Amino acid sequence: MAAPAAIAIHGGAGIILRSSLTTEQEARYLDALRSIATAGNEVLAQGGSALDAVSLAVSLLEDCPLFNAGKGAVFTNAGTIEMDAAIMDGKTRRAGAVACIQHVRNPVRAARAVMEHSPHVLMVGKGAEEFLRQHGLQFEDHAYFYTEERYAQLQRARQESGVLLDHDAANLLNTSSKPASEPAPLDPDKKFGTVGAVALDVHGNLAAATSTGGMTNKLPGRVGDTPMLGAGCYADNQTTALSATGTGEAFMRSLALHDITAQMQYLGLSLEQAANSVVMDKLPLYEGQGGIIGIDRLGNIVLPFNTEGMYRAYQRVGEAAFAAIYAN
Numbered sequence: 113m114a115a116p117a118a119i120a121i122h123g124g125a126g127i128i129l130r131s132s133l134t135t136e137q138e139a140r141y142l143d144a145l146r147s148i149a150t151a152g153n154e155v156l157a158q159g160g161s162a163l164d165a166v167s168l169a170v171s172l173l174e175d176c177p178l179f180n181a182g183k184g185a186v187f188t189n190a191g192t193i194e195m196d197a198a199i200m201d202g203k204t205r206r207a208g209a210v211a212c213i214q215h216v217r218n219p220v221r222a223a224r225a226v227m228e229h230s231p232h233v234l235m236v237g238k239g240a241e242e243f244l245r246q247h248g249l250q251f252e253d254h255a256y257f258y259t260e261e262r263y264a265q266l267q268r269a270r271q272e273s274g275v276l277l278d279h280d281a282a283n284l285l286n287t288s289s290k291p292a293s294e295p296a297p298l299d300p301d302k303k304f305g306t307v308g309a310v311a312l313d314v315h316g317n318l319a320a321a322t323s324t325g326g327m328t329n330k331l332p333g334r335v336g337d338t339p340m341l342g343a344g345c346y347a348d349n350q351t352t353a354l355s356a357t358g359t360g361e362a363f364m365r366s367l368a369l370h371d372i373t374a375q376m377q378y379l380g381l382s383l384e385q386a387a388n389s390v391v392m393d394k395l396p397l398y399e400g401q402g403g404i405i406g407i408d409r410l411g412n413i414v415l416p417f418n419t420e421g422m423y424r425a426y427q428r429v430g431e432a433a434f435a436a437i438y439a440n
């Protein structure tokens with residue numbers, strides 16, 4: 113019998129208050145989330161693999177400038193754009209990742225190339241670039257990735273000399289133009305942005321992928337949780353497929369995603385119980401803010417976050433897409 117195929121995606125978490133987005137902005141985010149979930153779901157509906165579905169969904173999120181990955185990625189404090197990505201196949205438990213790469217149009221495809229065409233898991237630097245050129249990855253110049261909103265975010269972050277997590281870049285612009293008496297729609301210290309997808313295909317296989325520009329105003333060379341298996345991305349057919357967004361350092365120090373799978377495997381917890389315990393109880397012990405998306409082999413989907421909002425969507429084969437931003 114075919115497994116209950118479904119896909120879930122996220123576009124970052126943070127203090128996303130209703131007042132931080134206009135109705136039009138909100139509609140743009142929701143439309144983008146729904147159409148990308150539907151594109152990934154179409155792959156599953158046609159009997160395609162979970163791996164292909166998450167690759168497609170994350171590459172579309174990377175192409176969409178609303179999200180902090182690929183086009184629209186945030187800037188380092190040197191004005192460069194350095195991206196991280198990972199992908200993992202739950203069936204084989206093979207994985208690929210890239211860190212700190214520049215100019216590659218779709219970092220998730222780079223991660224997949226590492227998984228499929230090298231004996232390695234994580235590649236960085238000049239060697240990664242050469243490898244990716246040899247394998248026909250598409251490269252773009254700096255101008256392709258540049259968006260005015262993210263650059264304005266960087267200027268603001270420089271003024272405030274903070275390191276910012278993503279979605280809030282756009283909100284920083286809004287914040288600066290608001291009267292001082294109005295609360296900031298998004299606390300600039302608590303803004304995250306990364307994209308990710310998890311899927312279960314009709315063959316019963318799980319996969320996960322995550323991609324990010326990291327944090328606004330980060331030091332060049334900083335790498336977050338996104339390309340770290342067990343921290344920002346993880347998939348294992350025995351348990352679940354997971355993708356994270358939030359304060360990368362906390363996800364790395366707590367090995368948040370591996371913790372979820374371990375609780376399922378060793379304590380027999382459900383995905384929902386394990387995910388809630390890590391996101392709501394454990395991450396705060398590490399000052400970790402953000403959220404995760406997960407799907408298990410029965411098709412149960414979870415989308416917990418401990419911030420005010422998380423851009424998120426899911427779709428089951430044969431059903432309509434659901435998308436949401438705020439907690440309620």
Ligand code: ASP
Pocket residue numbers: 124125277278279303304305306324325326327335336337338344356357358359360361402
């Ligand atoms: N987790 C990402 C990082 O630390 C950022 C994010 O999710 O917004 O690079």
